[in-house]
Amino acid sequence: MGFSGSLEKMNVIAYQKSDFTSEVGRYTVYINPASYSHVYCVKYNDVQPQGSSGGSPEFNRIPSDTVELELVFDGTGVVPSPLPGLMPFTDDGISEQVSKFKNLVFTYNGNIHSPNYLKLSWGTFLFKCRLSKLSMTYTLFKPDGTPLRARAKGTFLGYNDEVELALQARMSSPDLTHVRTVKAGDTLPLMCFRIYGTSTLYLEVARVNGLVDFRRLRVGSQLVFPPLKESQT
Known part of the structure; x- marks a missing residue:
């Protein structure tokens, strides 16, 4: 079976501001x-008493994820320009291509006193x-x-600004x-654990949602998880 549709090229988009609202260029x-x-x-602290045979790793934090990829620059004329008129081939080979790419992703931006903020965009990948x-x-x-x-070969470190991090923390608050929409493999205790940090509240959530049999969740259905405390059970 073949794939239909036009070929979509990856774009590397550069921004001056950490909220990704001020585009300064793209490649x-x-x-x-x-x-x-x-x-x-996932980062852990290695808690190991002296003389013990094995470690007892304790959760520390979840650092930013990373993306690693390889891009090819070609100035032979064999590979056409991705967009008409974007960057014609020149006598200096790939010099212009590489210079534009490095200016966006690597070069120090004096306005923000650091290299630019970036978005990698390719189809559904952002x-x-x-x-x-x-x-x-x-x-x-x-x-x-x-x-x-x-x-x-580039290594890119995931970035969330302070506002987005605060919003994510707020959206996951049990208060x-x-x-939530039920997905395949979901159970009510598991969904409770994700939101409240404990699975013991599933009976109260079942009561709030009028579930007769909490063991049989319908995929695609929506459940309400109100602010609850473990003492309510």
């Missing part, structure tokens, strides 16, 4: 990455981030040494009323 890639990795991490590491490998040259092709 549309010539060749979409063959793959990318989205890495999630990642707000900042560049953590960039490695350029040049692989093809003109006889005079002008680079014609390069691979850029608020929540409405």
Whole structure:
């Protein structure tokens, strides 16, 4: 079975402000990455008494996730420009392509005293981030040494500003009323644990929602999770 629809190119969009409202430029890639990795991490403290045979890791925090990908810059003329008139091929090979990309993601922006804030956008993939590491490998040259092709390996660190972090914390607060849609694999104790931090409130939530059999949740149905305290059970 084939895939239909037009080819969508990845865009790297740069912003001056941490709320991602002031776009200062974007780079549309010539060749979409063959793959990318989205890495999630959990940090633990290694609590291990002296002389013990094994550690007792205790949760510390969930740091920002990272995305790693590789982009190809090509100045051979074999690969067409992603958008008409965006950046025609020049005698200096890939110099203009690489310069524009580095100016957006890496170069120090004097207005904000740091490199730009970034969004990686490709189809359904949208990642707000900042560049953590960039490695350029040049692989093809003109006889005079002008680079014609390069691979850029980038590591991007996920970014949420203070307002968004506060909003996320507020939205997950057990002191608020929540409405959740039941997904495959959900159970009422599990959904209670996600919101309240304990599964012991499932009977009270079942009563609030008028559930006769809390063991059989209908996928796609919506449940109300009111502000509750464990003492209410």
